[in-house]
Amino acid sequence: MIELVSESRCVSCDVCIAVCPTNVFDAGPGGIPVIARQSDCQTCFMCEAHCPADALFVAPQTHPVPDGSPLRDESHLASSGLLGSYRREIGWGRGRRPGARLAVGPELGRARITPAALS
Amino acid sequence: MSSSTLDLTADVVVAGGGPAGTWAALTAAVAGADVILLDKGYCGTSGPTASGGTGVWYTRPDPAEREAAMASREALGGFLQDRRWMARVLEQTYENMNRLETEARYPFPLVDGVPYKRGVQGPEYMRRMRSWIKRKGVRILDHSPVTELLVDGIGTVAGVRGHRRQQAGDYRVRAGAVILATGGCAFLSKALGCDVATGDGALFAAEAGAEMSGMEFSNAYGIAPAFTSVTKTAYYSFATFFRGDGSPLAGAGSQGGRSVIAAELLRAGTVLCRLDQATPEQQRQMRLGQPNFFLPFDRLGIDPFTDRFPVTLLLEGTVRGTGGIRIVADDCATTVPGLYAAGDAATRELVCGAFTGGGSHNSAWAMSSGTFAGRGAAAFAAGLGAAATRRKLTGVGEVGVTSADESGIGRAEALEVIRREVHPYDKNYLRNGSRLRPALAELDAVWDALRGGARATGGDLPGLRQAAAMVAHARWMYTSALARTESRGMARREEFPELDPNQYHRLTVGGLDTLWTRPEAVTGRGLAVA
Ligand SMILES: Cc1cc2nc3c(=O)[nH]c(=O)nc-3n(C[C@H](O)[C@H](O)[C@H](O)COP(=O)(O)OP(=O)(O)OC[C@H]3O[C@@H](n4cnc5c(N)ncnc54)[C@H](O)[C@@H]3O)c2cc1C
Ligand code: SF4
Ligand code: SF4
Numbered sequence: 001m002i003e004l005v006s007e008s009r010c011v012s013c014d015v016c017i018a019v020c021p022t023n024v025f026d027a028g029p030g031g032i033p034v035i036a037r038q039s040d041c042q043t044c045f046m047c048e049a050h051c052p053a054d055a056l057f058v059a060p061q062t063h064p065v066p067d068g069s070p071l072r073d074e075s076h077l078a079s080s081g082l083l084g085s086y087r088r089e090i091g092w093g094r095g096r097r098p099g100a101r102l103a104v105g106p107e108l109g110r111a112r113i114t115p116a117a118l119s
Numbered sequence: 120m121s122s123s124t125l126d127l128t129a130d131v132v133v134a135g136g137g138p139a140g141t142w143a144a145l146t147a148a149v150a151g152a153d154v155i156l157l158d159k160g161y162c163g164t165s166g167p168t169a170s171g172g173t174g175v176w177y178t179r180p181d182p183a184e185r186e187a188a189m190a191s192r193e194a195l196g197g198f199l200q201d202r203r204w205m206a207r208v209l210e211q212t213y214e215n216m217n218r219l220e221t222e223a224r225y226p227f228p229l230v231d232g233v234p235y236k237r238g239v240q241g242p243e244y245m246r247r248m249r250s251w252i253k254r255k256g257v258r259i260l261d262h263s264p265v266t267e268l269l270v271d272g273i274g275t276v277a278g279v280r281g282h283r284r285q286q287a288g289d290y291r292v293r294a295g296a297v298i299l300a301t302g303g304c305a306f307l308s309k310a311l312g313c314d315v316a317t318g319d320g321a322l323f324a325a326e327a328g329a330e331m332s333g334m335e336f337s338n339a340y341g342i343a344p345a346f347t348s349v350t351k352t353a354y355y356s357f358a359t360f361f362r363g364d365g366s367p368l369a370g371a372g373s374q375g376g377r378s379v380i381a382a383e384l385l386r387a388g389t390v391l392c393r394l395d396q397a398t399p400e401q402q403r404q405m406r407l408g409q410p411n412f413f414l415p416f417d418r419l420g421i422d423p424f425t426d427r428f429p430v431t432l433l434l435e436g437t438v439r440g441t442g443g444i445r446i447v448a449d450d451c452a453t454t455v456p457g458l459y460a461a462g463d464a465a466t467r468e469l470v471c472g473a474f475t476g477g478g479s480h481n482s483a484w485a486m487s488s489g490t491f492a493g494r495g496a497a498a499f500a501a502g503l504g505a506a507a508t509r510r511k512l513t514g515v516g517e518v519g520v521t522s523a524d525e526s527g528i529g530r531a532e533a534l535e536v537i538r539r540e541v542h543p544y545d546k547n548y549l550r551n552g553s554r555l556r557p558a559l560a561e562l563d564a565v566w567d568a569l570r571g572g573a574r575a576t577g578g579d580l581p582g583l584r585q586a587a588a589m590v591a592h593a594r595w596m597y598t599s600a601l602a603r604t605e606s607r608g609m610a611r612r613e614e615f616p617e618l619d620p621n622q623y624h625r626l627t628v629g630g631l632d633t634l635w636t637r638p639e640a641v642t643g644r645g646l647a648v649a
Contacts, residue, residue, distance in 0.1 A: 017285075018161060018261065019161045019163065019164045020160075020161070020164070021159075021160030021161055021164050021165035021166070021169075021312070021314075021315050022160060022314055022315065023160070023262060023284060023285070040314075042309055042311075042312065042313070042314035042315075042348065043309060043311075043347065043348035043349075044164070044169075044170035044311060044312045044348070045170060045411065045414060046164040046169060046170055046242065046312075049164075049242045050164065050242075059418060060344070060347040060348070060349065060414055060415035060418045060419060061346050061347060062309045062346060062347060062348050063346065071418065082417070082418060085417065086410070086411070086414060089406075089410035089413075090240065090242060090243070090410055092242070098226045098243060099240060099243075099407070099410060100225065100226045100227070100228070100239070100240040100243040101226045101227075101228050101229075102228055102407045103228055103238065103240050103407055103408055103409075104228050104230060104235055104404065104407060104408060105238070105353070105354075105404050105405055105407065105408020105409060106397070106400075106401040106404040106405060106408065108353055108354075108356050109356070110356070110374075111355070111356035111372045111373045111374035111375065111376070112356060112357065112358065112359065112372060112396050113370060113371070113372040113375060113376045114358075114359050114360045114361075114367050114368050114369060114370065114371045114372060114376070115367060115369060116367060116369035117367065118359070118367050
């Protein structure tokens with residue numbers, strides 16, 4: 001779920017308020033959006049992909065992470081490189097090459113069925 | 120109509136702005152129609168394609184390649200597909216994917232110097248679809264869920280009503296034709312991008328008199344790392360599955376072994392997984408192919424190639440199942456004049472038969488059926504001429520709209536029953552009449568309680584209508600599942616494990632208070648025998 005709106009990074013463009021498919025954000029004081037309805041978050045990562053300032057972080061869990069979790073801690077998320085990592089992966093942002101240009105996955109054969117005993 | 124209601128007019132209204140809705144809007148606009156597209160969320164990010172990305176059923180116009188593509192899932196689909204429709208969807212998909220490159224400048228990767236068009240990345244694809252349709256003059260209203268259809272004096276669909284949640288006001292659009300492209304129904308399971316897919320279009324269509332088809336093919340569940348949303352299943356073909364104690368879970372697999380995972384989750388609550396069959400080169404390609412697949416792993420500090428991580432199965436219902444509104448003509452017309460259906464809102468049996476459309480067919484169907492519906496709706500609206508704007512309009516919405524009493528049950532109670540009777544693997548996935556019947560009875564009771572009780576207005580109405588849509592959807596699903604006393608494609612019944620040649624038909628289902636089913640002869644087989 002959405003866990004972080006970085007006040008220091010946010011440029012108050014309101015893009016996240018517009019693009020969130022489940023209307024999780026509201027406009028907040030001083031132009032920083034607030035997470036108004038976290039329980040409606042569907043963990044789709046789309047706000048993060050569209051935020052031009054790498055100011056949002058979506059934890060992969062479909063429930064809120066506990067207080068004190070590193071996935072809520074801006075300095076941890078920034079120093080570990082997680083903040084803004086989805087945009088980097090899909091190549092969105094100035095001067096980047098669209099990830100779509102490279103998106104060729106492996107050939108998929110028949111799915112493996114787990115055998116009774118592993119060799 | 121209150122004074123704050125926004126009153127608009129268009130030739131064609133498109134409900135839903137995923138791939139089906141955007142291709143429909145584009146095609147109608149290019150055909151000369153004035154088009155309004157309404158999305159519950161935001162056209163460009165909403166729906167599973169935008170967040171998930173899709174493999175695409177793309178083939179070159181080479182007879183052998185096309186034949187192989189049509190034959191590949193035919194047996195899995197119980198031979199319920201229509202070969203003529205498969206051929207026209209393959210042809211339309213080829214054209215659309217090429218236009219995506221030349222007109223929307225989608226950055227396809229190059230393989231041996233040739234653009235590789237068997238997949239699209241969701242955020243990139245849907246962002247480009249949004250700007251493309253805007254360039255063609257389509258008016259988009261985001262955060263504007265449709266709540267009901269409007270009809271004229273003889274029952275022809277003539278517009279929609281809905282709510283603008285970021286403006287806290289209602290709207291009404293008068294239109295010559297309406298296309299429902301609202302997606303399938305995943306019952307708020309939090310599968311990737313699916314919480315906007317609550318089956319709204321099917322409810323609206325049924326209220327106007329339309330029918331559903333293939334609703335027994337509705338038990339799709341996607342694999343995700345436990346406690347996360349990312350139901351990207353393709354790469355689990357490299358997986359080995361384990362019990363909680365670390366012993367191999369024999370027979371488990373992402374295809375042809377998913378029910379083993381479901382059974383173990385029911386029995387023990389834990390299934391572990393490791394993607395240990397991928398070579399280093401394949402691992403590298405996976406990161407490029409589907410970056411979002413790795414979001415949970417990278418963020419939780421898991422190396423999926425060496426660590427064992429817990430997995431779960433999330434309900435994807437008719438998103439990766441195939442049932443939906445019945446289509447009766449090449450232009451994706453429904454049985455109701457003025458009403459068209461496309462994408463997951465419509466049945467995909469014509470191309471998928473009894474099997475899932477996930478992985479390739481659904482995306483091809485979404486863009487092709489959207490194109491067919493856009494053309495059909497524009498022609499229908501043009502045929503009405505000036506008379507279109509003089510019709511007297513009546514809403515056909517029932518549950519939540521017309522109920523008089525506010526004392527009955529509401530959205531929260533209905534969602535609780537959905538969680539109890541539709542999400543569980545032992546009811547909807549591993550189906551058995553002895554468990555389906557009581558679940559259906561429970562859902563019927565909720566329907567009656569909703570119908571007798573709740574009423575909402577303004578910002579509360581869309582949520583209540585979604586709950587009603589999910590209950591209706593589940594009842595059509597279970598009614599069809601009970602009517603098919605055999606196992607065909609994804610519609611399996613524990614007590615009828617074999618395919619029954621006497622049930623070689625499609626199943627139409629309909630009704631709101633009293634449900635009915637009707638077998639329908641399989642079309643488009645030519646001389647092919649099943
Ligand atoms: C994780 C995942 C991966 C998938 N991968 C593949 C794949 O690889 N290949 C493949 O072929 N298929 C795949 N699928 C299926 C594919 O995503 C769908 O078939 C496709 O998105 C259907 O497109 P659509 O336009 O019909 O519906 P959607 O994409 O669901 O869009 C529906 C739109 O309608 C809007 N809406 C809903 N209700 C209303 C309302 N009341 N009023 C207004 N708007 C409304 C929603 O906000 C949404 O924008 C996958 C599905 C999932 C969940
Ligand atoms: S999209 Fe990013 S920068 Fe823009 S308002 Fe939201 S958080 Fe701030
Ligand atoms: S992850 Fe998706 S649903 Fe959640 S806040 Fe971001 S855009 Fe909205």
